[in-house]
Amino acid sequence: MDVEIVSRIEKLKKELNAIILAHNYQPPQVQDIADFVGDSLELSIKAMQSNAKVIVFAGVDFMAEQAAVLNENSTVLHPEPDAKCPMASMISVEDVEKAVRKYPGAPVVMYVNSPAAVKALANYVVTSANAVNLVKALDSETIIFGPDKHLAEYVAEKTGKNVVAVPEHGHCPVHVKFSLEEITCLKSIYRNCVFIAHPECPRAVRSQADFVGSTSQMIEFVKRSSARTFLVGTEVGIIYRMAKEAREKVFIPASTKAICDDMKKITLEKILSSLVSKSYVMKIDRAVAEKVRKAIENTFDVLGVSRPWRK
Ligand code: SF4
Known part of the structure; x- marks a missing residue:
């Protein structure tokens, strides 16, 4: 079939x-x-x-x-x-407008996991791979960041800046499924394993990790690492790709419950x-699309990366 x-x-x-x-x-x-x-x-x-x-x-x-x-x-x-991504639907246009009123002048940095109408209000759009570098490079100590409070916290840890999570409760329901008990237990079974975690995981889980990074950074890490066994702290689907790209290595899900149903x-x-x-057909309002593109271009410009527009 x-x-x-x-x-x-x-x-x-x-x-x-x-x-x-x-x-x-x-x-x-x-x-x-x-x-x-x-x-x-x-x-x-x-x-x-x-x-x-x-x-x-x-x-x-x-x-x-x-x-x-x-x-x-x-x-x-x-x-x-x-x-639909449940985390993306946790933030609204009103949440961002409220934060902008509360922190006038603070740049708005939006994680790519958000609706286009919300990104259109942002100065910058980031991924989990470039959020830290972008915030580090901004000339502001206070940053409005949405919608993932765990990624906001991770960025604050790495930059020392006041990263205000908008909304306060935004999170990925999949990355909060990891438990310290389960991770400790798996580490005791797979004694020489390397624990890799996504920055959408809560701080307590990230603090147990040997490497924290986006999905693409995790894949690069496991390919380069001399370790053989990895405990994988992100959605289980990534293990299929990891196993294909690093065939001689072993990948254990840090939780078999970490499945994104959507x-x-x-x-x-x-x-x-x-x-x-x-x-x-995915249709986007032209004015909204123009603003989102501008926020993405701003990110590339601040990071000093050339814009990878169509050849
Ligand atoms: S894993 Fe699913 S719920 Fe979590 S951020 Fe990704 S798409 Fe959204």
């Missing part, structure tokens, strides 16, 4: 000049059919650098939105509109159906 679906997807991709982008947390069969697998920013950049007319985004809503913002000349399809809503069947019916 999968073989037939895969061959129909491949045929449609050629006919429509389409590419499939899959996030690191996608199910294995979706990762295998994808042209690129990566984190949300890497995927949007890949999309910009391709000449595809159609981009099928296998991820959650804000990722497809981000791809649409950065690829205005392509049609971005989200195969399952109900695949990420798993994308299936091969839905990707096929999306290509057949050309749905669901």
Whole structure:
């Protein structure tokens, strides 16, 4: 069955000049059919650098939105509109407006895991890979940061700045599932393991980690490390990619409960159906898209990174 679906997807991709982008947390069969697998920013950049007319985004809503913002000349399809990031929906435009009134002049830094309407109010848009460097480089001691309070806390630790989390309760429901008891127990079983954790994890969990980084940084770390066994403190889907890219190494989930149900809503069947019916098209208001693009450009400029716009 999968073989037939895969061959129909491949045929449609050629006919429509389409590419499939899959996030690191996608199910294995979706990762295998994808042209690129990566984190949300890497995927949007890949999309910009391709000449595809159609981009099928296998991820959650804000990722497809981000791809649409950065690829205005392509049609971005989200195969399952109900695949929504719960953390992104924890922040509202009103939350940001309130924080701006409370901290006048403080730059607004928004994590990519947020809705486009909220990013449009930001001065900068960051990923977990570049948030620390961006905040460090800003000429301000107080920063408004949303929507993840744990990432905000991590950035504060690394920069020594007053990073105000907006809203106060924003978090990823998957990355709060790790428990110290379970990690301690797994470390005692896998004695020489290296514990790697995502900065969306709470401080108590991060403090137990040998390495903290974004999904792309974790993948680079395990490839380079001389260690053989890794305890993985992020969504379990990443282990499939790690195992493919570092075949001689062993990866143990730090919790088997760390599963993002929304990420798993994308299936091969839905990707096929999306290509057949050309749905669901991700539409972004032009004025909003323009403001989000500006905030992303500001980030690249502050970091001194050239903008990877379409070749
Ligand atoms: S893992 Fe967390 S942050 Fe990522 S999409 Fe799922 S709920 Fe959102």
